[in-house]
Amino acid sequence: MNRLLAAATVTLCVFVVAGAAQTPVRFTDVTRESGVSFHHINGASADKHLVETMGSGGLFFDYDDDGWIDLFLVDGGSLADARVASQAKHRLYHNRGNGRFDDVTARSGIQHRDYGMGACAGDYDNDGRIDLYVTNFGPNVLYRNRGDGSFTDVTATAHVGEPRWSASCAFADLDKDGDLDLFVVNYVDADRSKTPYCGNAKIGQRFYCHPLNYPSLPNTLYRNDGRGVFTDVSVASGIGTYRGNGLGLVVTDYDEDGWPDVVVANDSVANFLFRNTGNLRFVEAALGAGVAVATDGKTRAGMGVDAGDYDGDGREDVVITNLDFETHSLFRNLGDGLFEYATRASGIGFATLPYVGFGVAFLDMDNDTELDIAIANGHIMDNASVYRSGTTYAQRNLLFRNNGSKRFTEIGRSAGDGFALEKVSRALATGDIDNDGDLDLLVTNNGQTADLLRNDNVRRHSLLVRAVTGMTPSTSLRAGRRDAVGARVRVTAGGRTQVRDLRAGSSYLGQNDLRLHFGLGDAAIVERVEVRWPSDRVEIVTSVAANQIVTIQEGRGIVGRVAFAR
Numbered sequence: 001m002n003r004l005l006a007a008a009t010v011t012l013c014v015f016v017v018a019g020a021a022q023t024p025v026r027f028t029d030v031t032r033e034s035g036v037s038f039h040h041i042n043g044a045s046a047d048k049h050l051v052e053t054m055g056s057g058g059l060f061f062d063y064d065d066d067g068w069i070d071l072f073l074v075d076g077g078s079l080a081d082a083r084v085a086s087q088a089k090h091r092l093y094h095n096r097g098n099g100r101f102d103d104v105t106a107r108s109g110i111q112h113r114d115y116g117m118g119a120c121a122g123d124y125d126n127d128g129r130i131d132l133y134v135t136n137f138g139p140n141v142l143y144r145n146r147g148d149g150s151f152t153d154v155t156a157t158a159h160v161g162e163p164r165w166s167a168s169c170a171f172a173d174l175d176k177d178g179d180l181d182l183f184v185v186n187y188v189d190a191d192r193s194k195t196p197y198c199g200n201a202k203i204g205q206r207f208y209c210h211p212l213n214y215p216s217l218p219n220t221l222y223r224n225d226g227r228g229v230f231t232d233v234s235v236a237s238g239i240g241t242y243r244g245n246g247l248g249l250v251v252t253d254y255d256e257d258g259w260p261d262v263v264v265a266n267d268s269v270a271n272f273l274f275r276n277t278g279n280l281r282f283v284e285a286a287l288g289a290g291v292a293v294a295t296d297g298k299t300r301a302g303m304g305v306d307a308g309d310y311d312g313d314g315r316e317d318v319v320i321t322n323l324d325f326e327t328h329s330l331f332r333n334l335g336d337g338l339f340e341y342a343t344r345a346s347g348i349g350f351a352t353l354p355y356v357g358f359g360v361a362f363l364d365m366d367n368d369t370e371l372d373i374a375i376a377n378g379h380i381m382d383n384a385s386v387y388r389s390g391t392t393y394a395q396r397n398l399l400f401r402n403n404g405s406k407r408f409t410e411i412g413r414s415a416g417d418g419f420a421l422e423k424v425s426r427a428l429a430t431g432d433i434d435n436d437g438d439l440d441l442l443v444t445n446n447g448q449t450a451d452l453l454r455n456d457n458v459r460r461h462s463l464l465v466r467a468v469t470g471m472t473p474s475t476s477l478r479a480g481r482r483d484a485v486g487a488r489v490r491v492t493a494g495g496r497t498q499v500r501d502l503r504a505g506s507s508y509l510g511q512n513d514l515r516l517h518f519g520l521g522d523a524a525i526v527e528r529v530e531v532r533w534p535s536d537r538v539e540i541v542t543s544v545a546a547n548q549i550v551t552i553q554e555g556r557g558i559v560g561r562v563a564f565a566r
Contacts, residue, residue: 071091397425
């Protein structure tokens, strides 16, 4: 079955939509040459603890603010073997700007706590330094960036040590008061001492249990009260009323009312869409909006989720990855708070049928102004071939090219050695590691080495935008600039307008580069950059040259320009 589907996918790839010539796409695996040597420890055991097959996470973030994005990789551990658990260690890699990364974990102060899952990063205290939050099977951890290359564990004083099994997380100013709140997605109550037996006891064949064998959990929302302290407002906000099997999330103002909303991908139960009504109050609106279930009315095994305007109508669409034989889900934003199920019409349905998807990202991989889709795949079952004939634990990842007609073509098999890898992939993050104007990829793999994939083919024009805002008056900490998480940036070039939201956490267990990337095609000049700041102030900059990184500060316009390192 898998061979037939793969062959059909390859055959489909030869068709090209009429229009501009398409640039060949090549992602090169540069993991070893870059110095990234992380190997995830999953602690796989005969006990089949579900957490063993769900990690690991990772993200891009510029922790030292030197203009080159760095890497953080989350290690797992072991619930069954203390010796194995003691070997787990998170990794922080510093980008030297020459294609190499240095492991600076030892001097960072970041310690491994419990069984690691994912991470997100944002400047929660408005001191101009980006901080780090790590989710765990067990209490989560918040690290405050000290500004000297090291971090301090401030979980206890910040009151954000969620003790349940957490997956993805995101920093976002959900009440628009000038500081970043924290949304944490929780999975299931998989008590390590009460792991059920799933499989065939007669022949001694055990599987990882389906999540419906465990009680669901509510998600957690922490309100930032300033002065480095948070308050758990999950119940008061309305979010804590709903229990789900949460794995991925994305923050997006889907209805364009000025308030950031939250989409949560749930595993085997209906997805959540928490519509922000202001004052940290939310209404769950997924069913009415059309993103709770698939077009057949059935739930899917939602893992990763991202939002982006793939059809160029100015509205944020949503993609969610699911289990094999379900197809992944694409929801097209129609406006007025409604989505249509566009999986089949878009062409991603058949191509995703054999795969178990996790991390997912909208990205313009070839700088042609159209958002493409990258997906990290890997099965849940480490003995998947026994569970279902022809199925494998390790799987190849998928790369969908946007044909410019609301349809995609899967081109992964011809996209370089980076997409030839077959692993048990989980998180996927996008970012420009070499500042050359195209998006590279970080892929984490369960129980295996992580992969750093460099984009080696793009010659079209592009622009990277860093949007920052100054310190708010409410904080007593030293003045600083932080990334304007929640800003919506529209770029117009060559007669086409693109929109991006600045997010600190998305998809599954990870986070993308906070700098917003815009492919410009043949346009050498950006006619207009419009920023809608989290404060609702709108700022416009005109006549910006392509092929550079521009920093725009609220109220000051462009305050920095750096040419691409081509």
